[in-house]
Amino acid sequence: xxxxxxxxxxxxxxxxxxxxxxxxxxxxxxxxxxxxxxxxxxxxxxxxxxxxxxxxxxxxxxxxxxxxxxxxxxxxxxxxxxxxxxxxxxxxxxxxxxxxxxxxxxxxxxxxxxxxxxxxxxxxxxxxxxxxxxxxxxxxxxxxxxxxxxxxxxxxxxxxxxxxxxxxxxxxxxxxxxxxxxxxxxxxxxxxxxxxxxxxxxxxxxxxxxxxxxxxxxxxxxxxxxxxxxxxxxxxxxxxxxxxxxxxxxxxxxxxxxxxxxxxxxxxxxxxxxxxxxxxxxxxxxxxxxxxxxxxxxxxxxxxxxxxxxxxxxxxxxxxxxxxxxxxxxxxxxxxxxxxxxxxxxxxxxxxxxxxxxxxxxxxxxxxxxxxxxxxxxxxxxxxxxxxxxxxxxxxxxxxxxxxxxxxxxxxxxxxxxxxxxxx
Numbered sequence: 001x002x003x004x005x006x007x008x009x010x011x012x013x014x015x016x017x018x019x020x021x022x023x024x025x026x027x028x029x030x031x032x033x034x035x036x037x038x039x040x041x042x043x044x045x046x047x048x049x050x051x052x053x054x055x056x057x058x059x060x061x062x063x064x065x066x067x068x069x070x071x072x073x074x075x076x077x078x079x080x081x082x083x084x085x086x087x088x089x090x091x092x093x094x095x096x097x098x099x100x101x102x103x104x105x106x107x108x109x110x111x112x113x114x115x116x117x118x119x120x121x122x123x124x125x126x127x128x129x130x131x132x133x134x135x136x137x138x139x140x141x142x143x144x145x146x147x148x149x150x151x152x153x154x155x156x157x158x159x160x161x162x163x164x165x166x167x168x169x170x171x172x173x174x175x176x177x178x179x180x181x182x183x184x185x186x187x188x189x190x191x192x193x194x195x196x197x198x199x200x201x202x203x204x205x206x207x208x209x210x211x212x213x214x215x216x217x218x219x220x221x222x223x224x225x226x227x228x229x230x231x232x233x234x235x236x237x238x239x240x241x242x243x244x245x246x247x248x249x250x251x252x253x254x255x256x257x258x259x260x261x262x263x264x265x266x267x268x269x270x271x272x273x274x275x276x277x278x279x280x281x282x283x284x285x286x287x288x289x290x291x292x293x294x295x296x297x298x299x300x301x302x303x304x305x306x307x308x309x310x311x312x313x314x315x316x317x318x319x320x321x322x323x324x325x326x327x328x329x330x331x332x333x334x335x336x337x338x339x340x341x342x343x344x345x346x347x348x349x350x351x352x353x354x355x356x357x358x359x360x361x362x363x364x365x366x367x368x369x370x371x372x373x374x375x376x377x378x379x380x381x382x383x384x385x386x387x388x389x390x391x392x393x394x395x396x397x398x399x400x401x402x403x404x405x406x407x408x409x410x411x412x413x414x415x416x417x418x419x420x421x422x423x424x
Contacts, residue, residue, distance in 0.1 A: 025068040025076055028105065029083045033059060033068055035102035040095035046118040052090035075111075082108035089115035089134065097122040201226045210234035212249055249273040251299070259283055259305070264291040271297035275324060279303040286310075289317065289336055299324035301347060309334040326350050326373070333358055340364045345371040349398065354378035362390040369393060375400040375419070382409070389415075 037056040055073040069076035075085035113134040198221045212234040234249045245266050255277040269292045285307050306329040319342040330351035343365030369391045379402040386409035396417040411418045
């Protein structure tokens with residue numbers, strides 16, 4: 001069924017509805033809507049959702065359809081008759097919108113959804129009363145929306161630097177770029193680039209900020225330390241004052257230098273991920289173990305640093321669920337793993353761990369371990385000949401690229417990936 005067929009079906013259904021008694025829309029707003037319709041082309045390829053159909057196809061100037069307040073996608077104020085909401089999501093619309101577009105004559109418009117259309121990277125220039133805007137999948141650029149309360153730009157292709165005006169949208173409550181807002185602001189996996197603006201410190205209500213996996217350059221401004229309500233932060237920053245942080249992920253940001261000492265002041269951290277950066281230097285693993293008593297997930301994989309692993313092994317030590325120490329220049333199994341009986345994921349791959357796999361490792365997550373990666377080391381054998389692997393919940397075990405020789409233990413029935421390689 002193509003867009004026009006869907007439109008005809010919807011129009012037939014609309015004809016069966018009982019008549020409403022809202023005031024007729026204003027003539028100039030009806031004309032503005034019709035002119036907006038005529039400025040665009042209906043093209044099925046402009047919308048990707050299967051349910052898409054051209055809502056504007058029902059917009060006609062005749063006696064039966066005179067009241068634009070009853071048009072598909074149009075809502076008016078019940079008292080004034082002014083158009084206050086326009087929902088053209090998935091409407092098969094293609095074309096450009098410029099500053100002379102009749103859309104901007106709808107000065108009472110408060111809610112606008114142009115989701116899943118193709119507007120050729122046009123700019124929304126002058127809709128100052130808007131409180132809710134959805135431009136997802138619509139190929140738009142937007143600015144000058146000073147009263148905006150909700151902005152949805154999920155999957156919009158953003159290639160410019162982070163605009164300073166973003167922090168000046170004083171009415172904004174919900175901002176979605178990859179699903180985010182001013183209390184919950186997420187910019188991950190977008191194409192933001194350039195420097196992070198100092199003006200972000202004005203967003204005092206933020207409790208969640210994620211700018212990971214972007215293309216930012218330069219220093220992360222220390223002014224972000226003024227965001228004292230943050231509970232979840234996904235970036236690198238001077239953060240010693242953010243004492244409520246529980247989850248800090250700085251992965252894949254090309255961070256350089258040593259691990260900042262301010263991180264060790266975040267005593268409430270439960271998860272810390274510094275993986276896939278260029279962090280260097282020698283780091284004492286005890287710093288992480290002693291600083292974060294609540295830590296359950298520690299991922300330091302794929303940096304340029306070396307870990308000192310002469311740690312204490314105590315039954316009172318925090319119980320980890322996730323440990324990622326890939327490519328950390330380890331030469332032995334870290335001793336703190338001795339009493340980790342709640343581990344779910346352990347990655348010690350791509351190190352220089354030599355000798356035998358110790359017997360005590362078998363008790364690490366006996367009933368909880370689901371993922372174990374010991375590949376790309378110098379391991380020779382198991383400390384004791386095992387007939388069956390001891391981990392009851394293990395789903396994936398990688399022992400490749402070591403110096404192991406068979407026979408190898410039989411995996412449990414839970415395993416779906418058992419990767420081994422013998423040395424001939």
